[in-house]
Amino acid sequence: GAGVSQSPRYKVAKRGQDVALRCDPISGHVSLFWYQQALGQGPEFLTYFQNEAQLDKSGLPSDRFFAERPEGSVSTLKIQRTQQEDSAVYLCASSPDYGGITYEQYFGPGTRLTVT
Amino acid sequence: GESVGLHLPTLSVQEGDNSIINCAYSNSASDYFIWYKQESGKGPQFIIDIRSNMDKRQGQRVTVLLNKTVKHLSLQIAATQPGDSAVYFCAENIEGSYIPTFGRGTSLIVHP
Numbered sequence: 001g002a003g004v005s006q007s008p009r010y011k012v013a014k015r016g017q018d019v020a021l022r023c024d025p026i027s028g029h030v031s032l033f034w035y036q037q038a039l040g041q042g043p044e045f046l047t048y049f050q051n052e053a054q055l056d057k058s059g060l061p062s063d064r065f066f067a068e069r070p071e072g073s074v075s076t077l078k079i080q081r082t083q084q085e086d087s088a089v090y091l092c093a094s095s096p097d098y099g100g101i102t103y104e105q106y107f108g109p110g111t112r113l114t115v116t
Numbered sequence: 117g118e119s120v121g122l123h124l125p126t127l128s129v130q131e132g133d134n135s136i137i138n139c140a141y142s143n144s145a146s147d148y149f150i151w152y153k154q155e156s157g158k159g160p161q162f163i164i165d166i167r168s169n170m171d172k173r174q175g176q177r178v179t180v181l182l183n184k185t186v187k188h189l190s191l192q193i194a195a196t197q198p199g200d201s202a203v204y205f206c207a208e209n210i211e212g213s214y215i216p217t218f219g220r221g222t223s224l225i226v227h228p
Contacts (some may be wrong), residue, residue, distance in 0.1 A: 004159070031214065040124050042205050042218030043160065056215065091159050095214075103148055103209045103216060107159030 002026065004108035006092050012114045013082045021077045021111045025094030033105060034067055034077050035091040043091050049075060082115045089113070124203060126223045135193040137222045139206035144187060146208035150216065151180060151191045155202045163191070163204075193224075201226045 005024045013019050025032050031050055035043035036059075045059040051072040060067070064083075069075040079086055089112050093105035129135050141149065147168040152160035166173045166180045166189075173180050179192040189206050203223050207216035 033215075040221075042207075042221050044218070045215050048214060059215075093159070103150065103214060104162050104165065105216075107152075107161065109157065109159050 004092055004094050004106050006090075006108040006111050008111060009109065010112050010114075012116060015083060015115055016081050018078065018080045019082055019113065021079075021090050021113070023075045023077070023092030023094075023108060025073065025075070025092070026096075026106055027073075029094035029096050029106070031095040031097065031105075032069055032075050033093045033095075034075070035093065036061075037089040037091055037110065039088075046077070046090075079113075082113075084115050087113055087115045124221050124223045126225060128225045128227065129196050131196060131198060131226055131228050133196055135191075135196045135200070135224060135226075137191045137193075137204050137224065139189040139191075139219045139222075141187050141189055141206065141208045141219065142217070143208060143210060144184075145210045146217075147211040148209040149180070149182060149189055150207045150209075151178075151189075152205045152207060152218075153200075153202045154205060154221075160205060196224075196226050198226045198228050200224060 007022045033048050034046040037043045047067045048056040049069040064080045066078045089110040091110045093107045095105045150165045151163040153163050154160045164175045164178050164180050171182050177194045181190045203221045205221045206219045209216050
């Protein structure tokens with residue numbers, strides 16, 4: 001079956017540009033997560049949605065980062081006025097669970113963002 | 117052998133050998149642990165999980181061992197294959213929290 005998909009797979013942005021990264025979770029999955037992964041590091045949590053509700057955005061590094069999931073399925077991570085330190089792979093993951101039984105998450109392939 | 121590179125610890129093994137990847141976790145309140153495999157250009161993929169009320173769990177060719185006393189987790193891969201080459205991450209969840217904390221990762225290289 002279809003897994004989590006993300007688009008674009010690669011994005012090059014000039015410093016100061018705005019970017020929007022899309023995530024299509026597995027159909028029916030309640031939970032959706034965004035992570036930032038720097039080269040050679042593990043994923044770091046950015047934000048979490050349960051259906052359309054953004055329950056936790058404590059990992060967003062600045063107010064330039066904004067995420068939404070208006071209909072409880074597709075999610076978009078937007079970064080305004082990109083900076084070089086924003087260069088990373090942005091991973092999306094979904095889970096069928098609210099986090100009470102299993103914490104297994106299904107990851108997409110990521111979007112590699114390069115800010116020049 | 118095992119070495120620490122600039123970015124990731126690396127474990128090199130021969131095809132057919134058993135591999136052991138180690139992880140030290142940080143929070144004694146963590147009660148759920150997952151091992152993920154990440155191949156180049158892909159997102160992490162679930163391998164196996166274990167709860168803190170267990171000290172061992174086995175899957176297909178993989179075994180996870182948990183030592184809560186020293187906050188240590190290991191992943192054993194039997195009869196390692198070239199397709200096992202990837203970066204392996206452990207992740208921990210504190211009870212009641214849906215947000216995992218990922219460890220640094222270990223690069224496994226399997227030589228045919």
